[in-house]
Amino acid sequence: MAANGRTNDDDGLARQRRECGLGLGQAVFVHLVNAPVREVLNAIVPAHGDVWWHVSYRESPPIYRHCTIRLNGFDNWSIADAARVPPPPMRPR
Helix, strand or coil: CCCCCCCHHHHHHHHHHHHHHHHHCCCCCCCCCCCCHHHHHHHHHHHHCCEEEEEEECCCCCCHHHEEEEEEECCCEEEEEECCCCCCCCCCC
8 A cells, every 4th residue: 555545556547547538538428328338339439539449358258247348549548447237236134
């Protein structure tokens, strides 16, 4: 843990966000309703104009909760994050 109370992972994420901000250069907005992740990623590409996407899987089976989604810029930047699945609702006791 760093002296400021942040972990090295926090610093890495902040650096990654700055680098992505340099690569993205502008906000990208897409509007889709009930679209699968693939359609969302495919909509981001033309909306941005200088990016491509890649999905990899950390384990089998190749399902959403096992994937990492990466956006890559043609000017040598990238940002990735693991898929996030909300926890199931808590049952009343």
